[in-house]
Amino acid sequence: MLFNSLEFVGFFILVYFLYRLLNHRWQNRMLLLASYWFYGSWNWKFLSLIIISTIVDFFCGRGIHGTEDPKRRKLLMSLSVTANLGMLGIFKYFNFFSDNFETLAASFGWRVDDVTLNVVLPVGISFYTFQTLSYTIDIFRRKLQPERNFINFALFVAFFPQLVAGPIERASRLLPQVRAPRRITGEGIRQGLWLICWGYFLKVLVADNLGKVVERVFATEGLSSGAEALLGVYAFAFQVFGDFAGYSNIAIGVASLMGFNLTTNFLFPYLITKPSEFWKNWHLSLSSWLRDYLYISLGGSRGGKWRTYRNLFLTMLLGGLWHGADWNSVAWGAYCGAILVVERVLHAGLPRFPLTGIAARIWFGIRVVFMFHVTCLGYLIFRSQSLGQAWHMLGRILFHLAAPSDAWAYYLGQIIFHSWLVLMVQLFQARSGDVRTVGAIPAPLRFPLLVVVIYLMVIWGEYGAHEFFYFQF
C-alpha cells in the first residue's frame, strides 16, 4: 500500500476515525493491527519477518536487561544481531555475495554451482531491522530500559507511517510515545496537514515528474550528450530528495495527526557547504544510526586521525551497502567516505579568509554550488546502471558538455519548473531553521503558497501511484 495510492487514503481515513474513537490501550492494539494490515497488503508472507524480529528483540531485550552475566548478555546481544542481520543478509545480500563469489571463483578457474535465492526484497527490511537492532543495542549499552508490554513493543517495530521507509526511530524516542496517551493538538494537526501536503507535493510533482527525465537520461547509455547527462544528474538530485523527503514528510505528518512526534529526517541537503553537513541534513535518522551504532562501535574518533579516517570510510562504505546490494551503492558509499576523509584532511590544512557582507554571501553561494556538484557526482555513481555507465557519463559531462541535443532545453525546463518551489521553501526554512511547519514562511506568503502548492499538484502531479525510491532499500 503506497502513501500515494487511493487505498492508503481510504485506509488512513478509517484508521484515523477509529483512532479518535478509542482509548489509549485500544488505540495501540488497533494501530498494531492496522500496521500489520498495511504491511501485509504488500505481502502477507513477509509479515512473518517483522513478527520474528519483534519476538526475538522483545525477549532478547528483556534477557539482556535481566542478567548481569557478561557472557549471557553478549550471547543474547549476538542472538539479536544475528537474527536481524541474518534476515537482512539472506533477503537483501545473499544473491549479491553469491554472484560475486561465483565471478571471483570463475576468475581463478574454479567452477562453483550457481546458488541464487529466488526471493523479492521484503519492503522496508533495512529500516525495521535497524530500528529493532538499536533497541537491543541501547539496552546492552544500559541506555534503555526494556519494554514490558509486548503490544507496545510490537507497535514500536511496526508503526505503519514509518515502517517501510523510515524515519528510523529510536526506542528512547518512540516507545515513550507508544506507552503514554498521546495528545492531539491543533498545532499538531496543522503541522501534520502541512507536512502531508508538502510531502505529496514533493512526491507526485517533483519526484515523479523528474523521474521521467532521469529514466530517459540513464536509459540512453552512450547516447546522451554531456549536457543531457549533467541535467539528468541534477534531475536525480531533486527526484531522490522529493521522493524520500516526501515520504518522510507524509510519514511524520500522518503520525503528527495521531499525536506522535517522529524524527525529522531531512533538513536542507542542497544548501550546505561541506560534505559532513550533508549527513546532518540528509536521512538524519540513518546517519545518526550509523554514527551511534557503527562509527562509535568501530572506535569513532578515538585512537588518532588515521583510525578516525578509517572508521569514517568504513562507516560510509557500509552505509552505501545498506542502500543497495550492488557495486554502485558500494562505490557511492566509498565516495561518500572518501570525501568525508578529504574534508577532514583539508579542514586542518586550508587557510581561512574572514569575509563579511556581500563577499561572504557570494563565497557562501560558490561553496553551496560546489558542494551540490560534489553531491551530484556521488549521485551519478549511485544512480547509474553500472559503474561503466557512471564513468562514461562522467566523461561526457567533462569533455563533451556542449554536444548538440534536442533534449537539453526540455530537461532544463523540467528541472527548473519542478524544483524552484522546493528551493524557495527550503531557503525560507533554512533562514528560520524550522523545517517542519509552514509557519517558517512569512505570513503574507503562507496561504498563497498553499494555493500554489495545491494548484501545481493538481495540475502537474503524476498520479500513477509510482513506488517510492527508498522502498528498494
Next chain:
Amino acid sequence: MALMSFSIFSFNGSLLGKLVTRLGNVSDGCWIRLCLTLLGLLLGWWIVRKLRGNIRTIGVAFMIVMTLRVALLGNPISWMVYRTLLSTDDVGWRQNSVIAYGIAKDAKHRTGFRNLAVGSSQVEALFGRYARKHRDMGMFSMPGLGPIDYLLYKDHIAAREPDRILLYLSESDLARRPAFSAAKLGPPQRGYWVTLFRELGYRAFWKDAGGILAEIFVAEVLPEYKYSFVFRGLWDKAIGARKALGKVEVTNIPDDKLLEIHLKRLATTLAEENIEGQVAVVRTFIRFCEEKGISVVLLEGEYNPLALSEENLRLNRITRARLEGLADQCPHVTFFPRNTFARFGTSDFRDGYHLEKDAGYAYVERLVAHLDPAGS
C-alpha cells in the same frame, strides 16, 4: 459564421483572425454568464476585504482559487487561446476535442436538426461532407466518442433539439472496453454520476471502479485537474517536449501506417465481455432520448473488411442481435444492418475505421432518402 454543429474536425484556422471571429460566435447567454461571474468575483473580494483574522486568510485563498479558475477555465477567451495555441499533436485527440468543445459549448449553435449524427471520428468521416452541405443534418462527434460518452454529453446532445439521432455502432464500439480514462474529461455530471455508476455496474467496470470513481470525483470538484492537460500541453510546447522526446505527430501518421495500427487494434482489443455493459449504456441513452421525444436510428457500423476476422464476425453476430433486440424493445428505435444503404469494399476505407468522403456521402444520401422520402 455560426457553428451549425459540433465537430472537432471542423476547426482548422489561423491565430488572431480566428480568435476574433470566434469571439463573435460566443452566445449572448455566455456573455451574460461571464458578466455575472465577474460581478460575483468582485463581490467576493469586497466581502473578503471586510473580514478579519483567519477567516479573511481562508477567504483570500478561496478567492484566489476562484479568480484563477475563472481566468483560466471559466471564460470563452481562454478556451479560444488554448484552441489557437494547442494542437492534437500537443495534447492528444480527445483532449483537443475537449478544448474545441470548450468553445463550442459557449458558441451560438443552430438547433432543431432533422437528423443529428452522434459518434466518433467514424461518424465525422461518414456524415461530415453531407452535414456541411445540408443544414438539416447535424453532427456531434469527437475522437473515440463511444456509448459512455453518449450519457456524459446527453444534455448537450439533447440541447441541439434533433428530431432523430443517428448512432453508427458496430462491434468495434460495443465489444471495446469503455474508455473510462476519457470519462473525467466529460462535462460536469453532478448528481447524474450516481445513476451512471448504477447503469455501468457490470464486472469489467467495477474491477477498477475505485480509481475511476476517485478520478471522476476529483475532476468534478477540481476542473483544474480535469483540464490539467491544457496547462501541461502549453508547458510541454514551451519547452519543446515533443521534439525532445521524439514523440510521433499523431495527425501526421501516413494512411498505410494508420491502417496497420487500426487492424492491429481491431484484432486485439475487442472482447465479448465488454458487449453487455456497452449495450446497457446504449439502452440507457435510448431511454433518455425516448423521454425527450427523440427517435433513434441505429446504423450498424462498418470498418475495413481487412479486419473482418472469424472472431470479429462472431462478435458482429452478437452485437447485431443486441442492436436488433434494442430496436424490437423500443418503438422509437429503428435498426439498419450493414449493406442496407451501401456495400463497402476495402478501397472505400482510407484506413482501418474511416470511410473515404465520397463513399460516406453516397451512404448518407441514400440513408436520408430512406428516412425522409419527402424531403430528399
